[in-house]
Amino acid sequence: MARCFDSVVVGGGLVGLAIARGLTREGLRVAVCDEGDRALRASRGNFGLVWVQGKGADSPAYARLTARSAQCWPAFAERLRGESGIDPALAQPGGFDPCLRPDELDAKAALMARLQAHTPEFRYDVLDARAVRRHFPDIAPDIAGAIHSPRDGHVNPLKTLYALCAAFQARGGVYLPRHRVTDIAPGNAAFTLTTAAGALECARLVLAAGLGNAPLAPLVGLRAPVTPVRGQLMITERLPPFLPYPTPMIRQTDEGAVQIGESREPAAGFDDGTLPGVLAGMARRAIRLFPRLRQARIVRAWGALRVMTPDGLPLYEESRRHPGAFIASCHSGVTLAAAHCEIVAPWIAGTADPGFMENFHAQRRALQTPAD
Numbered sequence: 001m002a003r004c005f006d007s008v009v010v011g012g013g014l015v016g017l018a019i020a021r022g023l024t025r026e027g028l029r030v031a032v033c034d035e036g037d038r039a040l041r042a043s044r045g046n047f048g049l050v051w052v053q054g055k056g057a058d059s060p061a062y063a064r065l066t067a068r069s070a071q072c073w074p075a076f077a078e079r080l081r082g083e084s085g086i087d088p089a090l091a092q093p094g095g096f097d098p099c100l101r102p103d104e105l106d107a108k109a110a111l112m113a114r115l116q117a118h119t120p121e122f123r124y125d126v127l128d129a130r131a132v133r134r135h136f137p138d139i140a141p142d143i144a145g146a147i148h149s150p151r152d153g154h155v156n157p158l159k160t161l162y163a164l165c166a167a168f169q170a171r172g173g174v175y176l177p178r179h180r181v182t183d184i185a186p187g188n189a190a191f192t193l194t195t196a197a198g199a200l201e202c203a204r205l206v207l208a209a210g211l212g213n214a215p216l217a218p219l220v221g222l223r224a225p226v227t228p229v230r231g232q233l234m235i236t237e238r239l240p241p242f243l244p245y246p247t248p249m250i251r252q253t254d255e256g257a258v259q260i261g262e263s264r265e266p267a268a269g270f271d272d273g274t275l276p277g278v279l280a281g282m283a284r285r286a287i288r289l290f291p292r293l294r295q296a297r298i299v300r301a302w303g304a305l306r307v308m309t310p311d312g313l314p315l316y317e318e319s320r321r322h323p324g325a326f327i328a329s330c331h332s333g334v335t336l337a338a339a340h341c342e343i344v345a346p347w348i349a350g351t352a353d354p355g356f357m358e359n360f361h362a363q364r365r366a367l368q369t370p371a372d
């Protein structure tokens with residue numbers, strides 16, 4: 001006999017768990033089923049930024065969603081800590097994107113200007129090397145400058161994931177590991193899911209399986225044009241605090257280690273391994289920016305696969321053919337975790353409509369295929 005829930009979320013990563021926790025707040029009985037340790041899991045290998053600068057330069061809706069998520073993060077982190085007993089270690093001191101060359105700085109400044117043109121509340125400064133050194137006394141003196149934006153920050157991504165899972169369960173949610181979904185049968189009033197550990201039934205279904213969404217979406221009349229983009233990262237031994245702000249490539253974690261990343265390698269396909277040449281290049285740039293890293297020991301390096309749409313924007317949509325089935329995929333699941341819980345989950349539950357979700361449908365122009 002199938003186990004019945006109001007809602008089943010497929011995928012126990014940052015996206016699925018943030019939405020699932022939000023759905024429990026709407027009073028629904030929710031289960032999350034997850035494939036397990038052998039699956040590709042971006043949520044366990046990412047860089048941990050809550051990053052606003054540059055996001056949505058060409059999409060006001062995405063800029064708005066990102067800004068609202070960053071704004072929601074402090075209260076969201078506080079609630080997660082209260083419900084789970086785990087501190088996601090949010091720090092939002094503002095972020096800096098240091099540039100070694102003037103042309104690099106000019107290109108980034110142009111991107112920020114584009115973003116601000118349609119989202120005036122987005123704040124940023126273009127700083128010269130002297131101004132940057134006032135914030136980062138240890139940065140190389142000969143950089144061109146940096147972009148600074150006050151809403152940027154970072155979390156401990158693994159603690160965030162565990163906090164979400166614990167908070168979800170504390171609210172009565174049922175977490176089902178080793179439940180890989182292999183088939184979905186849409187019925188009149190319910191969806192029946194075949195999993196590796198028995199059948200599940202629900203009225204509302206959320207596909208949040210990361211790269212696993214691609215084969216599942218067509219089963220409920222949806223499309224998930226997501227592909228992997230590998231990132232390689234590495235982490236040093238714990239060091240005394242010297243990086244007071246996160247940057248897109250180097251940040252000091254709440255535990256003192258310095259995380260260095262991240263490459264962008266679409267050609268790697270589904271290979272989530274590491275390459276010495278790529279790691280060495282990242283280490284060289286990190287040392288070039290912060291020379292004191294020359295003495296630091298690297299303790300671990302890994303690769304992880306981003307969940308990427310062709311235009312880089314998230315995908316949120318309800319199936320027209322099978323209402324009640326939703327899809328959620330994005331490549332900034334840390335940044336958007338607060339929005340997934342506070343904005344996307346109520347939209348899925350049908351209790352609130354933020355008014356901009358149609359911008360994230362798979363029918364948007366950039367995601368059309370010649371056959372559409």
Ligand SMILES: Cc1cc2nc3c(=O)[nH]c(=O)nc-3n(C[C@H](O)[C@H](O)[C@H](O)COP(=O)(O)OP(=O)(O)OC[C@H]3O[C@@H](n4cnc5c(N)ncnc54)[C@H](O)[C@@H]3O)c2cc1C
Pocket residue numbers: 010011012013014015016017033034035036039040041042043044045046047048049050051179180181182208209210211212213216230231232233262304305306307328329330331332333334335336
């Ligand atoms: C290198 C790197 C750096 C990143 N840095 C940042 C950053 O700094 N800031 C930021 O905001 N974002 C960052 N991201 C992106 C962020 O990690 C992802 O957006 C987020 O983790 C995606 O979460 P997800 O839940 O969609 O996918 P995943 O974490 O991949 O989770 C999907 C889950 O679905 C499960 N699953 C798959 N198929 C099935 C199935 N058939 N049945 C049941 N379960 C299934 C898997 O077990 C898995 O647990 C980064 C990503 C990478 C790779």
